[in-house]
Amino acid sequence: xxxxxxxxxxxxxxxxxxxxxxxxxxxxxxxxxxxxxxxxxxxxxxxxxxxxxxxxxxxxxxxxxxxxxxxxxxxxxxxxxxxxxxxxxxxxxxxxxxxxxxxxxxxxxxxxxxxxxxxxxxxxxxxxxxxxxxxxxxxxxxxxxxxxxxxxxx
Numbered sequence: 001x002x003x004x005x006x007x008x009x010x011x012x013x014x015x016x017x018x019x020x021x022x023x024x025x026x027x028x029x030x031x032x033x034x035x036x037x038x039x040x041x042x043x044x045x046x047x048x049x050x051x052x053x054x055x056x057x058x059x060x061x062x063x064x065x066x067x068x069x070x071x072x073x074x075x076x077x078x079x080x081x082x083x084x085x086x087x088x089x090x091x092x093x094x095x096x097x098x099x100x101x102x103x104x105x106x107x108x109x110x111x112x113x114x115x116x117x118x119x120x121x122x123x124x125x126x127x128x129x130x131x132x133x134x135x136x137x138x139x140x141x142x143x144x145x146x147x148x149x150x151x152x153x154x
Contacts, residue, residue, distance in 0.1 A: 022052045022079050029055055029062070032101075034078065036064035036094035040104045041077035043092065049073050050092055051083055061120045062096040065107070095120065 025033060033052050040050045050066040057063075068090065069083035091107040097120030105113050 020055070022081075025055070029057075032062050032096045033064050035096065035101045036066060036104065037079060038077045039101055040066040040092045040094055041073060043104045044090060046090060047073055048086075049077070049080060049083055050090075051085060052079055053085055053091070058117075059121065060097050061117055063113075063117070064094045064096065066092040066094065066104070097121075 022033065033055060037051060044050060046068065048068040049071040051069045053065045053067040055062060055064050067085045068088055069085050071080055071083035092104050093107050093113050094104040095102040095116045102116050
């Protein structure tokens, strides 16, 4: 019984980690993926077309993974339905944050990819909202005069 439960859990996990098909993406994600496909194909010197494999979103950071396909590189670089995605290198990671596509990197350059993600998450990267910034205490400047008296005291 345990073996069957373990097998079902493993199958569910495999199914839930499959990438979403390009056709199932919303319009905003498709635009991001299209930018990634264009930039990823410009980046590599390989003769095979790189196409969409998966997209993950964490806050304002979108990571698009591209994989080589059975098709030769074409111009313009767009999603090609007729191309079969291959499970081989080079896999490419393209990060989109704050409305801009960062340079695509080969997936094996994990440290640089993580650094790019961290830069996107930092407040100085253009992220306009800071947690807690709506609270009245965060709006008080350091050189303002403190108000005295009691407004509304009985």
